[in-house]
Amino acid sequence: MFSITRMRPFGSGMQMLDRDHRAISEILVELNGLVAREACPALQLRLLKELGQLSAVHFALEEGMMSATRYPSLPAHQLRHRRMAEEIRRVTASWSAKTAPALVQPAGLLWESHILHVENEDLDFGRWVNGFRSPKPVRACKVAQLEEAVAV
């Protein structure tokens, strides 16, 4: 059984992305809590749909930032996003009030997948943007400037 009792901090250093990561985490924490208590099936389904919508918007934003900075790991990152989105779609499509208790493991796996991705691949992008992976940082682009450019 998965136990999610607290939020984890997000330190990619990119406010726009971390804001989304936190919002996605909040949805997953709430979903997992409801699933574990077998409570509010209608809300469970609504949360799954919100998770799918927010994830799609977030993935597009993140990939846009990666494209704008010519991030070399973009193709692999896009593939990972596609797999995560497909998993959310699959769980949402197979959800029904009758089988809601069976959501315990899939909902926990969605949480694990999200956290692992944020703490590894997304964090790698944050480090790369800040030049931490280059022996000679060539990126004059500060994170705040990048976020401003994407927000326009």
Ligand SMILES: [Fe+2]
């Ligand atoms: Fe990502």
Ligand SMILES: [Fe+2]
């Ligand atoms: Fe992300």
